[in-house]
Amino acid sequence: MTGSDAPRGVLRPQGAAGRFSLDQRQPDPALEPLVEFYWHVRWDLCGQAPYDQKVLSHPNVHLVFEEPRAAVYGVDRGLFVRRLEARGQVLGVKFRPGGFRAFWGRPVQELADRVLPATEVFGPAVERTSRQILSLSGEDTMVMAGLADAFLLARLPAIDPQAAEVAAMVETATGDHTLVRVEQLAERHGVSVRTLQRLFAEYVGAGPKWVLRRARLHEAAQRAEDASVDWSALATDLGYADQAHLSRDFTAVVGLPPTHYARS
Incomplete structure (x- = not known):
């Protein structure tokens, strides 16, 4: 990722350049009314100091497949800070504004400024999918997105x-x-x-x-x-x-x- 192609909201994009890579994939067409896109971040800072990436969050809920467990991130109304260290990767699902309500089944305001274990929303199966996704090579974003597609399609709620x-x-x-x-x-x-x-x-x-x-x-x-x-x-x-x-x-x-x- 270079400073010029950093997504809106990523602060200090010039400083972030070279510290991590960011890729995006579109969801299955059946999920497009609910999911904006998948985002895949990977980094290798072995032998380097940890890096804190700051983000001005958007009005979106995210499901993130990550270590040590998958999590649901509500809208962060402050400044989101993610520490990157050693080597790793995450795959995120960026739901459209309003798109997570059908999965959550309750007012989305209850998730504001909160991070929940994804199992509280999707049950234990989400951890199996998370392990599958994170076991893949960092180059396999398309395969990861396919696994996320399959997981969400199997739980596709009625469109509101x-x-x-x-x-x-x-x-x-x-x-x-x-x-x-x-x-x-x-x-x-x-x-x-x-x-x-x-x-x-x-x-x-x-x-x-x-x-x-x-x-x-x-x-x-x-x-x-x-x-x-x-x-x-x-x-x-x-x-x-x-x-x-x-x-x-x-x-x-x-x-x-x-x-x-x-x-x-």
């Missing part, structure tokens, strides 16, 4: 049409930076603010205000890779009252102001 509606709401919130208030998003989709908040709690796991704010921080972090960025203009572009407001939001999550992040 409301999940697709919520996914469209999240797509609007993350894709249109002119939307800065929850009221605007609710109006765009013809629902009340209360309905929007209820749907996000039930299906997404984070509120619409958080999703709107996180999308702006993703854009700010990506633009910060350009040392010549005009922060005042960017704050205006992203709907902030001023640069100081952008700086407060960014600092609260990332831990340092965007101007310092850009320079360091």
Whole structure:
């Protein structure tokens, strides 16, 4: 992975380059309404210091096949940090916003900022699949994705049409930076603010205000890779009252102001 092709939300992509590889695979077509893609990360830092990769998470739930056990990661509303050391690999399932609700069977908000053993959701069979996946060579991403396909297809729940509606709401919130208030998003989709908040709690796991704010921080972090960025203009572009407001939001999550992040 190079700095230029790092996914949105991966902080310090230039520093991450060369420390791990990232590959993505699409799910079986029958899973596409629920699963966005599979991601495969592998690293070999033997003889090197551990590396902490920081990520501004997205409004997605993940099932991760990893050591020592498979886990379900709810939406992390803070800053996600993963330590990489020695040698290893993981395969993740990135569910679409709203897509995990059918597997979980309960409000996804219950998973916010939590990591659960995957057996609590999928039963002991998930560990057998995890061992199969992790026993494969790091080059076998396609085979790994096939095993994940088979596991999820065998448990494919009935499609909830409301999940697709919520996914469209999240797509609007993350894709249109002119939307800065929850009221605007609710109006765009013809629902009340209360309905929007209820749907996000039930299906997404984070509120619409958080999703709107996180999308702006993703854009700010990506633009910060350009040392010549005009922060005042960017704050205006992203709907902030001023640069100081952008700086407060960014600092609260990332831990340092965007101007310092850009320079360091």
